[in-house]
Amino acid sequence: MSNLLEVSHLTKDYGSFKLDDVSFALPGGTILGLIGENGAGKSTTIKCILNLIRRDGGDITVFGLDNLKQERAVKARIGVVLDESTFHDSLTAPQVGKILSRLYPSWDGALYQSYLEKFGLAGKKQVKAFSKGMKMKLSIAAAFSTRPQLLILDEATSGLDPVVRDEILDELLSFISDEEHAVLMSSHITSDLEKAADYIVYLHKGRVAVSGAKDELLDSYGKLVCSRSELAEVDPALLVGTRVGQFGCEALVRDRHVFARRCPGLTVDPVTLEDIMVFTVKGDAK
Amino acid sequence: MTGLIYKDFLALRGHLTTYLVFFVVYGGLCVAGVFTPSVLCGIVVLVSLITPMSTVTADDISRWNRFAIATPVCRRGVVAGKYLFTLLMVLLSTVVVAVLLGLLSLSGRSGEDPLPEMLLSTLACGGIALLMNGVTLPLLLKFGAEKARLVSMALFLLVFGSVALLGLAMDNGFVLPALPAWLAAALPGLLAIVSVGGFALSYCISQAVYAKKEF
Structure with a gap:
């Protein structure tokens, strides 16, 4: 299973914000979820991959090719969904297809038409009459119809109702059943990534705070729910972040198996990706 | 890249109808004798300057270029597409005006100006339109339509204001120094090269x- 995307020591300095030494790899046949709070660097990372902004350091290879030196060849095999619709308001969905068919060498018009019908976008309605969800569906239909090897989605499922989100996740899972395909997906909706992602990269303040296989992360991390006195007894090195409330305390445990050996009397619950995000931010705030 | 040009024409579809009406109305006014047909030559510059600006405005509003750069056309293709579209608009408006002038001449309503002279003026206006777009396009692509519009308008006013002032001065007896014969002969070629x-x-x-x- 070779890597379709490799990001090594990526750095981008805006002065007030710095994407700092970000590295990860995306193997074929998998979905990588890029998570993080607003302004953590998810979109900056995606923009660097797509050369929408210039990086200050690091390397990015896509399909083994440099993303800058062989930009055209790389982009011909990438489908992109950005965080907002970028199609002109006066266009209709079929017109968007005609435009994109002249931009992508591997454009599949029949597939596009089938997506338009599936998503209810096939009419002559202009983009300006579309809801936010419909605009996003149009972008997703367009991205799939480029017959890409790599799909890059930046907050693509935001604004969609749960039923459509689930449909899209099913499409993504079907897409990666081919090991030559992969998906890089940034999202705030961590539950979607829990359903679909194989790997997680959590960016916090421009750096990779947590990364790894999703199942391993969810198996390794745990959530401790205990009283204040019990929390006081725990070695802080075992914890990532804590939330102290009026009726009890919660803490993110870095390695639940080590924790179980060290503190056998305390119960550690399974975590969600959202727990990992929230408690990491809390731990960092201390 | 043809997709980008097709997109620009689609984005301009509403405006193109307006320009067509513009040509028909001004053509009609020329036929009616309200304007001299040479007024049509200026429309070449007007249309050729406004249409690329309108497409850049539409691109800015939809944030299209973020997406376009992520496609295989990349940055170079986006720029090339915009220049090719501008060139097409200059050619199209020049041809439309030339045809209109030809029709007016054939119908015997072209006034005192001979057709070859008016066609030469139309070509010269096409050259000026190319030159003016050459100044405004880098600004449009660098700063976007909102910021670059003022510069473009100022340029338009400067060129046409100067021409109008010169005309006014000549009406009041100001005489331009005669160009040397070789320069006068080379002027069309020079304008073409410069444009x-x-x-x-x-x-x-x-x-x-x-x-x-x-x-």
């Missing part, structure tokens, strides 16, 4: 500017 050369130089500048732009 095409300026447009080509502008293209290179725009490519350099756009290569550094961040989205």
